[in-house]
Structure formats: structure tokens, C-alpha cells
Amino acid sequence: MTNVADIVNALSVITGGRTVSSMKEVERGDHPFVILKSSGIHGKSVLEIPGLIYGDPGKAIRKVAVCMTMTELVIELAGATGVDAVVAHHPIADAASCGGVTLKNYLDLYDVAGLECHEAFHGLHPGIPFLHGHKVVKGNIAYGGVHGNIMFVGRALPEVDTLGDILDRLERYMALDQDRALLAEEQLVRGIEAIRETSVETSGFIHLGSRESRVENILHIFPHTGFSADNLRQAVAENPDTDTVVASISRVYAEHELLDVAEELGLNFIVGNCHVMEILENGLPLAYALDELLEDVDVVLFRDRVTSTPVKMVGNSALKTYAREMSARHLLGKNAMSDV
Template sequence: MTKNKDVIQALDTLTGGRVVKSLHDITGGDHPFVIMKSSNIPGKEVIEIPGLIYGNPEKEINKLAVTMTLTEGSIELAGATGVDAIVAHHPIAEAANSGGVPLKNYLDLYGLSVFELHESFHGLHPGIPFLHGHKVYRSEICFGGLHGNVLFVGQAYPKVNTLGDMLSRLDTFMDFKEEEEVTNREKVIKQAESTIETTLVTRGRILIGEEESPVEHILHIFPHTGFSPDHLRQAVKEHPEADTVLASISRVYEGHPLIETARELGLHFIVGNSHALEILENGLPLAYALDSLLPEVEVVVFRERITSTSLHEMGNQYMKDYGESMASKYLVNKATQVIL
């Protein structure tokens, strides 16, 4: 019989002891992976707490889901498919990750326990650099003294000689052809030609350089962590052998200061996989580790698929009529009495 406390132990084992084990770990102020995340927006900060967020340590666990971000959709999917616990990579916040209601109300309804494992999971495996075609020889998760500011410095694998090789490698591992086929079929079935899907419109591309541009030493950065032009200058100073900047998870677009800084420093610049693919990059290693450490538990993976569709192609005719009717009668025409 596997219990929540066994999941805690498994997470602690695979992280090398980074999981919270007591209330003091949270309140004592000295646990390196209990981290406040804040943009100084009043009331919106959150504390990362690696480990069990909600649930009885003695609760039996037969089926466990690994996901990137806990949402009301994943809670509903768990309830409908007999999942006992969800391990989310990203930090969990009251209401924000539970459909706008208190976590306790929603999770208790379906008998769910939830865990999180974010910064405490970073840097434990070289999978993301591997998928992008380089072997890491320096790994930082706090570059420039900024918590969560990840920097990998790596050397390209022997068969990855150019920027084009990096993109081809991602195409193979991520199977973008399959994603294109799924989206194209959806367009036909739903008669919604405008439909686009996140992983396809955020595919890797070259910002500075050509497909034939040679690659050897790579600075692998993650712009959403706060990696700045000054950080890039510092990284190049410490690694003058670098010839390429690779941005993944998040990306930058034309005109961003990081691109201009890379150009100033004579570096190529390429963007790789987006955050939408982290469920494969980090989620699969985490899920396989839990599957190995908890042999009696069925492990499944929850993957989000987000699409964009023109308003007037969204839904069948019944739902189009419904949306337009509700808007015109109760939202646009304020003179109409709203039925509560």
C-alpha cells in the first residue's frame, strides 16, 4: 500500500533531499527551496513549498498524475479518472490553481492530494540541454545571485554542427509533424480554419545567424527567469568560447534587448522549445522517476493543449447563438434586467 508519505519520500529521494519535511522548513526561513515569488502586486505573491501541499500523509495513493500547472481542468480530469494525487511542477496558489475557489473545497470534493516541485527539481537532470543538442559543462540555478535564474553552458554534440541541426533535432524529438496533423484535422472537423496551437506557433527559430551557421559552445538561457543583457555580458566574460545563445522555455522576439546584446557580442541567437513543451522536457523524467520509485502506483501524465480560434469560428451554431444572445441581452444592453 502506497501513501502520500511515500510520495513525499520519493520526491525527496529524486531531488536529493530538497523536499519540505516539517513546518519549520516553511516558517524557519532557512530552507533554500522555500522561495517567495512576487512581482510586488498586492496580494499576488506565492511561496514555493516543494512537497505535499494538501492532503493527509497517511492517505492511500493508487493513481498519480504528473502535470506542469494545476488547473481546474486537471482537477476535473483527476476526479473523473480516479486519480488520487497530482504532482504539479509549478507552484500552487489558493484559488489561482483551483478555479477561483479555495483549494480545500475543490480538492476535498474529489479526494485529491496535491504536491509541487519547481525550483527544487531544476538542475537535477540534463534533459533540456540534451534535447537541444548540447552537453552541459556548467549549470547554474541562481546565476547573478537571482534565484531561479538558470544558465547552462554546454558544448554541442558531435552531430550537432549548425543552428539548423539544432532545429532538426527538436523537430525529431518533439514530433511536430504529428502536432500539425492533429491541428489540421481539428480545423476540418470543427470547420475552424483559423485554429492555431501553441507548440506549433512557438517552434524554434533562428534570430541571429543562418541554418548553416556553425555551433560549438552554447549559452542556454531562460528569459522569463529574469536573465538580462548584463547577465549575458557576464556569462560571455566568464565563457569567451561561447558562440551561440539558446533561449528556451520562454523566448524573446525581435527588438528585445537580449537579441541586440547578442548581436553586439558577435553571438548567434536561436530560440528552442517553449514552455508549452516542458511537460515533455521535465514532466516525463519526473513521471518516469516516480513510476520507478513507486511501483505499486499507476502514473499518468496530464498535458495541456491550448488553441486559438477566431471568435466567429468558435463552437457549433448552437453555442455561437448562445454566446451572442447572452452578450447582447445581459452584458452589452445594461438596460435589460439581469437574471441572477
């Protein structure tokens, strides 16, 4: 019978040994992919540990879920569908990953093991550049000496000649027609045309250039990793043939300094897939690899879908009445519940 330790071993194979095999490796303090992430906001740092975060290594496993970010929604779905272990891409943390309570209590409740593999997974495959229309010539997962500041230098694929080709390629590969159809059906069922959904609202677009702008040499960046205007200047100086900047997973909006520098340097600037698509870009290849390595284990993908709805249109009449009365009676300084 496959167990949790087998998942850890599979992640080691997938990452080429970047994971940790025990907490002793973490305690030594010298593992290159055990990384403290902190913005300097008091009490909000998290230690990234590629491997098993919580659970019994000997626990039998019949079903594994791969997700992007563990939340209480993921844990609830795991418990309801017989998932024995969740492999999250992003770091797992008490409260943040489990509905504001301690992780141990929530995972113990449903007997679910938790594993993560973030920076240790980055740079292992060229899928994200491929989806965005280029072949990697060189890459760096710690550009400027900042761990996690990923950058790729690429050459446009033969079938990609223009910025429009990149957008069309993303539309096709990410099956955005399905997301639009799904949103249209939800709007129809709920009778609310104002509903918006992440993957539809955050599809790719062009900041600098046009659909007809030629593309040959690409600098692919990920702004949320801390890639700065100085990084962009340095990268273009190192790769003077660059004609196009692709920003993906995260994006920049009007008046961002990266756009100012790109315009100054005469570069195209295009925004590709946003973070909601990374479950397909990185999560799906990971899930396929686990499915191949773990015999007799069902592997499923947990995909997030976030919508936006005007508050007074949410729910049916009963739910609207409930929300309005709870707000009026208890949240606006009237008839507040006494402490118990």
C-alpha cells in the same frame, strides 16, 4: 498500500533531499527551496514549497498524475479519471490553481492530494540541454544571485554542427509532426482553418544567424527567469568562447535587448522549445522516476493543449446563438440580471 507520504519520500529521493518533510521546515524560514515568488504586484505573491501542499499523508494512492501547472482543468480531469494525487511542477496557489475558489474546497471535493516540486527539481538532469544539442560543461540555477535564474554553459554534441541541426533535433525529439497532424485534424473536424495551437505556433526559430551557422560553444538561457542583458554580457565575458545563445522554455521577440547585446557580441541566437514542451522535457522524466519508485501505482501525464479560434467561429449554431444572446441581453447594458 502506497500513500501520499510515499510520494513525498519519492520526491525527496528524486531531488536529493531538496523537498520539505513537514510544515515545520517551512515555518523555520531557512529552507533554500522554500521561496517567496513576487513581482511586487499587491496580493499576488506565492510561497513555493517543494513537497506536499495539501492532503492527508496517510491517504492511500493508486493513481498519480504529473502536470506542469495545476488548474481547475487538471483537478477536474483528476477527479474524472480516478487520480488520487497530482504532482505539479509549478507552485500551487489558492484561486490561481483551482478556478478562482479556495484550493481546499476543490481538492476536498474530489479527494485529491496536491504536491509541487519546482526550483527543487531544476538542475537535477541535463535533459533540456541534451534536447537542444549540447552537453553541459557548467550550470547555475541562481545566476547573478537571483534564485531561479538558470543558465547552462555547454559544448555542442558531436552530431550538432549548425543551428539547423538544433532545430531538426527538436523537431524529431518533440514529435512536432504529431502536433501538426493533430491540429490539421481538428481544423478539418471543426471546419475552421484559422485554429492555431501553442506547440505548433511556438516551435523553434533563428533570430541571429542561419541554418548553416556553425555551433560549438553554447550559452543556454531562460529569459522568463529574469536573465538580463547585463547577465548576458557577464556570462559571455566569463565564457569568451561562446558562439551561440539558446533561449528556451520562454523566448524573446524582435527588438528585445538580449538580441541587441547578442548581435553586438557577434553571437548566434536561436529560440528552442517554449514552455508548452516542458511537460515533456521535465515532467516526463519526473513521471518515469515516480513510476519506478512507487510500486503498484499508476502514473499518468497531464499535458496541456491550448488553441486559438476566431470568436465567431467557435461552436455550433446553438452555442453561437447562446453566446450572442447572452452578450446582447445581459452584458451590453441591456436587461441586466438584478442582484440576487
